[in-house]
Amino acid sequence: MSRYYTFNAADAVEYARQFAGVKDPQSLVTADEIGDGNLNLVFKIRDTAGVSRVIVKQALPYVRCVGESWPLTLDRARIEAETLLVHGQFCPQHTVNILHHDAELAVMVQEDLSDHLIWRSELLKGKYYPQAASQLGEYLAQSLFHTSDFYQNAQYKKAEVSRFINPELCQITEDLFFTDPYIVHERNHFDALLQPEVDALRADRPLLLAVAALKQRFLSHAEALLHGDIHSGSIFVAEGKLKAIDAEFGFYGPMGFDLGTAMGNLLLNYCGLPGLVATREAADGREQRLQDLRDLWLSFRERFLQLAADKTQDPALAIAGYAEYFLQQVWHDAVGFCGSELIRRTIGFAHVADLDSIADAAMRADCQRHALSLGQWLIITAPQIDDIEALIARIRQNG
Amino acid sequence: MSRYYTFNAADAVEYARQFAGVKDPQSLVTADEIGDGNLNLVFKIRDTAGVSRVIVKQALPYVRCVGESWPLTLDRARIEAETLLVHGQFCPQHTVNILHHDAELAVMVQEDLSDHLIWRSELLKGKYYPQAASQLGEYLAQSLFHTSDFYQNAQYKKAEVSRFINPELCQITEDLFFTDPYIVHERNHFDALLQPEVDALRADRPLLLAVAALKQRFLSHAEALLHGDIHSGSIFVAEGKLKAIDAEFGFYGPMGFDLGTAMGNLLLNYCGLPGLVATREAADGREQRLQDLRDLWLSFRERFLQLAADKTQDPALAIAGYAEYFLQQVWHDAVGFCGSELIRRTIGFAHVADLDSIADAAMRADCQRHALSLGQWLIITAPQIDDIEALIARIRQNG
Incomplete structure (x- = not known):
């Protein structure tokens, strides 16, 4: 059976603590869902000082802007992470850095780009x-x-x-x-x-x-x-x-x-x-x-x-x-x-x-x-x- | 472990008896290896009257005309059979008929085309x-x-x-x-x-x-x-x-x-x-x-x-x-x-x-x-x- 479940803010924080590779994981405390795209949940994970540290992105099993009537494969999260990893291998300066990804949860942890x-x-x-x-x-x-x-x-x-x-x-x-x-x-x-x-x-x-x-x-x-x-x-x-x-x-x-x-x-x-x-x-x-x-x-x-x-x-x-x-x-x-x-x-x-x-x-x-x-x-x-x-x-x- | 082994004439006859789908399998008795190509063993399976009835074709794990120094994937037998099955679906009149195939043995049984x-x-x-x-x-x-x-x-x-x-x-x-x-x-x-x-x-x-x-x-x-x-x-x-x-x-x-x-x-x-x-x-x-x-x-x-x-x-x-x-x-x-x-x-x-x-x-x-x-x-x-x-x-x- 798939381990997939839809993350809430607390799940996203917990996930970032485990997999973001930050040296002070317990300082990660809040998650703001900022997804404005058509397809995914995007959580900005902040620390106790309110500083945004990493992004947790999870694919939903449907097209977000249409709703559950338009189902869409979760495999796209794997493809996204693996594409960015390949591109990052050859052009790290212009590819978002993927810190961790999990195909079954359709989730990835990315570098924070709040200064962009x-x-x-x-x-x-x-x-x-x-x-x-x-x-x-x-x-x-x-x-x-x-x-x-x-x-x-x-x-x-x-x-x-x-x-x-x-x-x-x-x-x-x-x-x-x-x-x-x-x-x-x-x-x-x-x-x-x-x-x-x-x-x-x-x-x-x-x-x-x-x-x-x-x-x-x-x-x-x-x-x-x-x-x-x-x-x-x-x-x-x-x-x-x-x-x-x-x-x-x-x-x-x-x-x-x-x-x-x-x-x-x-x-x-x-x-x-x-x-x-x-x-x-x-x-x-x-x-x-x-x-x-x-x-x-x-x-x-x-x-x-x-x-x-x-x-x-x-x-x-x-x-x-x-x-x-x-x-x-x-x-x-x-x-x-x-x-x-x-x-x-x-x-x-x-x-x-x-x-x-x-x-x-x-x-x-x-x-x-x-x-x-x-x-x-x-x-x-x-x-x-x-x-x-x-x-x-x-x-x-x-x- | 792979079940692959290289067929000899007796193996080819036995295989044809099992899988050629002829109504008198025990009448199949001899196999002549006629492969003149670069890559495979090809057995012509004859019956007791000496009539050629089906072909058993097996891929070798190397390029035949060069020898074992040029190894070659056995998966080609699966691809060959599956390609011919797809083509045969759309153009049976001009595609050799595949009667049976086995990817692991890299073998297929084909219609006999001795009149061609x-x-x-x-x-x-x-x-x-x-x-x-x-x-x-x-x-x-x-x-x-x-x-x-x-x-x-x-x-x-x-x-x-x-x-x-x-x-x-x-x-x-x-x-x-x-x-x-x-x-x-x-x-x-x-x-x-x-x-x-x-x-x-x-x-x-x-x-x-x-x-x-x-x-x-x-x-x-x-x-x-x-x-x-x-x-x-x-x-x-x-x-x-x-x-x-x-x-x-x-x-x-x-x-x-x-x-x-x-x-x-x-x-x-x-x-x-x-x-x-x-x-x-x-x-x-x-x-x-x-x-x-x-x-x-x-x-x-x-x-x-x-x-x-x-x-x-x-x-x-x-x-x-x-x-x-x-x-x-x-x-x-x-x-x-x-x-x-x-x-x-x-x-x-x-x-x-x-x-x-x-x-x-x-x-x-x-x-x-x-x-x-x-x-x-x-x-x-x-x-x-x-x-x-x-x-x-x-x-x-x-x-």
């Missing part, structure tokens, strides 16, 4: 972290390179692919990214003002063909161990620091998916800024997002190429020029997946505050239309957008 | 089976479509990907197809007459880049449950009949690999024919091989598109036109993998009689050079060869 803030919240306030995007590029380069065919022994990688098979969480992405937004489905929601654009999008055959191709790549291209959900709400930042968290969607998939998700969330903020902050500030913020986009891609690319030059293990893939060729495919994939993130976050199940928190309805609809049209354009023209400068130039052109 | 002959042997003699290529296309369309994202539920497919992870056998392909032929390696062998061509090939950077891309797709694109080794020596034919056997290389990989392997073996015969039969007969045979190539691709494509139209389960992939788009990628992959089969069968570890049995050394070298240059051209120009007619026209042009 969620990147999305900061972006909403117009706060700029000039190093964050390149640090995210570093995280993606290290985690994706070291779990790819360039670096992992082929037999070892196959065992890892099997260990990280994540059917239920992948299905959420398969449905919410690539299927629901393009059909009438009860999980979608959007303002009635957008109905004409949504109808046009669902009738756009070249778009639907390109989305099918993206879905098929998501379903079958096991290129590297992805984070699987690396949006600005899964990233903690502080001055000069960045940490990825929340990897329950981890699996072996196409690298472009992680890059596209990250890029898409920068562009969602870009689209929302005119509705979020004053005009002058919005213009500055948009330039920062385009710079973030450039920093993200170029730091990812540069580090990946350096790692490929220094550490590629497969002799056939080590040939000069191959990593560049491969990254060009990843780039085109990323642009397409980025477009699908823009669309699904605007008219699908899970929205973002970058758009939905805009108070004025007309302005909000304008920003959402922008996100939709940008997403549509990115998906369709992805194979023709050759590099980051071409992408940025075209985004500027489209306003 | 190995297709390669028939091709070597210039014997034409006009229906074989389109039947092979039917086999590949049925087996690949029904194990792909078009048809398999995404969660089910992920479990199947895991069930068919086949690291050791895949590594053989990874090494022998994509690495060894392009470097100096003790597993390679070829006539010294070919050294200049081999040197040129290994210095051909565009070729090596394209081979790296093929290898990466082989390593990471889990599109469908492949046969994994579908050359003309893994195919039995009779008048109007065809059966695929020997699926120990089965795994979820890129569809183009199975198609390319099959196409490559038709072209190896095409290249060898001038050295195998008289001039007039060789010219006829070459036309038949080109017709085979056309029949194979077109029957595969037509059946796959029909299945996609009738039976696609994934709503996003069901959009009109997507299957055509997808098959165009499979086509380009197939042309590339076809080229790599031509090269590795000419200068790598495992050769084919279509070339190596040519008696005259100069003629043999000419045919081998043809295979090499054709392979090289196919790999490099695969993305520009748009369809089967363009391919055939160019093969004719190259002589």
Whole structure:
């Protein structure tokens, strides 16, 4: 029988005392449940001085924001912890540190990041972290390179692919990214003002063909161990620091998916800024997002190429020029997946505050239309957008 | 402890009596070991009248043609039987029937196909089976479509990907197809007459880049449950009949690999024919091989598109036109993998009689050079060869 039970605050404190590895376990005394995500309980464990010391995170056997009617595997807690441990092995500076995990209880103890803030919240306030995007590029380069065919022994990688098979969480992405937004489905929601654009999008055959191709790549291209959900709400930042968290969607998939998700969330903020902050500030913020986009891609690319030059293990893939060729495919994939993130976050199940928190309805609809049209354009023209400068130039052109 | 032991003839007879499901088991009396492959024991079980009734096939824990110094997993017998059972579910008419299998003994009992002959042997003699290529296309369309994202539920497919992870056998392909032929390696062998061509090939950077891309797709694109080794020596034919056997290389990989392997073996015969039969007969045979190539691709494509139209389960992939788009990628992959089969069968570890049995050394070298240059051209120009007619026209042009 499973030992699983849902933690209350006292359970979380007791668990942290046992497994957090702090030198004064009895000083841990309170737990505040701070989970604001869709899927889990998150306890902040404080000591007698009220200082937050560690995080205890437990998966619930259903989708929290929907309720017990949408059951969801507890195995995602194991996958999350094991994904973060693998990524942490190669990029400890940008991966949340997992101190302990227990698959049966679906629980893990993580380092406390109270001195960090969620990147999305900061972006909403117009706060700029000039190093964050390149640090995210570093995280993606290290985690994706070291779990790819360039670096992992082929037999070892196959065992890892099997260990990280994540059917239920992948299905959420398969449905919410690539299927629901393009059909009438009860999980979608959007303002009635957008109905004409949504109808046009669902009738756009070249778009639907390109989305099918993206879905098929998501379903079958096991290129590297992805984070699987690396949006600005899964990233903690502080001055000069960045940490990825929340990897329950981890699996072996196409690298472009992680890059596209990250890029898409920068562009969602870009689209929302005119509705979020004053005009002058919005213009500055948009330039920062385009710079973030450039920093993200170029730091990812540069580090990946350096790692490929220094550490590629497969002799056939080590040939000069191959990593560049491969990254060009990843780039085109990323642009397409980025477009699908823009669309699904605007008219699908899970929205973002970058758009939905805009108070004025007309302005909000304008920003959402922008996100939709940008997403549509990115998906369709992805194979023709050759590099980051071409992408940025075209985004500027489209306003 | 494993129950595995190596069968002798008496063991094979006893096993067939128990598990072949014949209604007169005691009539099974003799076993002839007829294995001529690289990996297994194969017993033909005869009855008291001398009639061959079933086949007992057992995997050895090493590569038979090399010896005990090259150990090889017995799990390949389970994978072979399970692959054939899956393929047989969707294409029983062209898949050898598995009557029983036992993973621990690494043994299976198969239907007897004594009224069939190995297709390669028939091709070597210039014997034409006009229906074989389109039947092979039917086999590949049925087996690949029904194990792909078009048809398999995404969660089910992920479990199947895991069930068919086949690291050791895949590594053989990874090494022998994509690495060894392009470097100096003790597993390679070829006539010294070919050294200049081999040197040129290994210095051909565009070729090596394209081979790296093929290898990466082989390593990471889990599109469908492949046969994994579908050359003309893994195919039995009779008048109007065809059966695929020997699926120990089965795994979820890129569809183009199975198609390319099959196409490559038709072209190896095409290249060898001038050295195998008289001039007039060789010219006829070459036309038949080109017709085979056309029949194979077109029957595969037509059946796959029909299945996609009738039976696609994934709503996003069901959009009109997507299957055509997808098959165009499979086509380009197939042309590339076809080229790599031509090269590795000419200068790598495992050769084919279509070339190596040519008696005259100069003629043999000419045919081998043809295979090499054709392979090289196919790999490099695969993305520009748009369809089967363009391919055939160019093969004719190259002589």
